[in-house]
Amino acid sequence: MSQPLDPIPQFGTRPDRLVIANVTIIDVADGTARPDQTVTIEGGKIVSVARAVKDANRPAGAMVIDGKDKFLIPGLWDAHVHTLALSDRLHFPLMLAHGVTTIRNMGDGCSWRSTLDCVADRDQWQPSAQGPRIIASAGYHIEQLDSAEDAERLVKAIKARGDDLIKIQLDDESDPDASKFAALVRASGRLSVPATGHVPSTARLTDSLFEALVSIEHDSQLMPLCRADEPVQCNALLATLAQRRTAYVPTHIASTGQDLALARHQPEQDALLPFNSSALAAIWRAYRWLHRSSTDVHDLRAFKQIHRDALRLTLKAQRAGVPILAGTDALDPFVLHGPALHQELAYLARAGLSPAEVLRAATMSPTMILGEGDETATIGVGNRADLVLLNHNPLSDIAATQAINTVIANGVVYGPDERVRMMAFVKQQAARFSVGARSWWALAGFDPV
Numbered sequence: 001m002s003q004p005l006d007p008i009p010q011f012g013t014r015p016d017r018l019v020i021a022n023v024t025i026i027d028v029a030d031g032t033a034r035p036d037q038t039v040t041i042e043g044g045k046i047v048s049v050a051r052a053v054k055d056a057n058r059p060a061g062a063m064v065i066d067g068k069d070k071f072l073i074p075g076l077w078d079a080h081v082h083t084l085a086l087s088d089r090l091h092f093p094l095m096l097a098h099g100v101t102t103i104r105n106m107g108d109g110c111s112w113r114s115t116l117d118c119v120a121d122r123d124q125w126q127p128s129a130q131g132p133r134i135i136a137s138a139g140y141h142i143e144q145l146d147s148a149e150d151a152e153r154l155v156k157a158i159k160a161r162g163d164d165l166i167k168i169q170l171d172d173e174s175d176p177d178a179s180k181f182a183a184l185v186r187a188s189g190r191l192s193v194p195a196t197g198h199v200p201s202t203a204r205l206t207d208s209l210f211e212a213l214v215s216i217e218h219d220s221q222l223m224p225l226c227r228a229d230e231p232v233q234c235n236a237l238l239a240t241l242a243q244r245r246t247a248y249v250p251t252h253i254a255s256t257g258q259d260l261a262l263a264r265h266q267p268e269q270d271a272l273l274p275f276n277s278s279a280l281a282a283i284w285r286a287y288r289w290l291h292r293s294s295t296d297v298h299d300l301r302a303f304k305q306i307h308r309d310a311l312r313l314t315l316k317a318q319r320a321g322v323p324i325l326a327g328t329d330a331l332d333p334f335v336l337h338g339p340a341l342h343q344e345l346a347y348l349a350r351a352g353l354s355p356a357e358v359l360r361a362a363t364m365s366p367t368m369i370l371g372e373g374d375e376t377a378t379i380g381v382g383n384r385a386d387l388v389l390l391n392h393n394p395l396s397d398i399a400a401t402q403a404i405n406t407v408i409a410n411g412v413v414y415g416p417d418e419r420v421r422m423m424a425f426v427k428q429q430a431a432r433f434s435v436g437a438r439s440w441w442a443l444a445g446f447d448p449v
């Protein structure tokens, strides 16, 4: 590629000390609000949380944000996103600007090439990345496995290439009795790499073979295993998942919700296109066109029913104690990194989760299941200061997570003007010839750079 990419500007400001004064802290653990708090941050960590302090008591030289009439929540997690070599100039600023401060990377450009030799996209963007923290990365999708005996060798090879997450995507055709899936989950457990993914519909997940499975992705994957007309089986499965702390990441926005959203004419979808490279925007449009033109009124009715059932299952899983994680599958058609997370939160609320439960699905629960323990997801002394300052109370209406004032991540403060600048930068980059050419090149199967 002869066209050089633009340098990525430094976003945000990094104060030595930051004070958020007179703010209402949202405690995601118990779903309560604590008004008039002052939070002091140093080196990316919360060093004190106290009742509002007077100006005179504020540490000298600190950057001060007035938190009056504002609400502070922990940074949001997206437990299922995809990255590309261009993510550092497209997806990362978008996610940060939308309060997404930690992600689980469920695949990159290598994933679709099914070759272990592919240089993971993250190796290309990591040196310059200003983006959310990445808790785990699966750069390789297991879409085929010759036999169950090969499982351990493959998991070892994936680990050796630097992946710290095993993503299994075998379908019923390639794994009719789920024996390969079971072998992969067991091998992952033995080699201490978390395993996740799609589940063959014949897998009896209550069996101890599947103990090492960290999470189940997509509502369309859990639904066949947990059918409304087989309540005893479904309840037993949910109880097992709850007891094992195996998480459920419904990604409604990219699964049953997407089938419905794309089939309907929703003009707001088009507003997402300018944030994409020309190649990805073309794929999204083509996918939507194909989806719409193959959907008749009966299909639409079926999509509605399936989506309603999916939301019902999410509520049932929540009530059974299964950890629900908010994830989006961003990169999927009309699922945009950043905004998609807030749409997924709206789906979870529609399913019947309370605002506090929805918040936990994007903060505490992923921290507990994927990260470093539930303690770190609250706003307390010693915890990571990845925070989002909101203009409205998310406990009254979860849509308030979209009313973002300031995002703080990894010691950097992204205020209102900076967030606008970041989004404008992404739009400008998406329209650049150098970016478009690279994305078409990657789409054609050549190396992305």
Ligand SMILES: [Zn+2]
Binding pocket: 080, 081, 082, 106, 107, 329
């Ligand atoms: Zn995915």
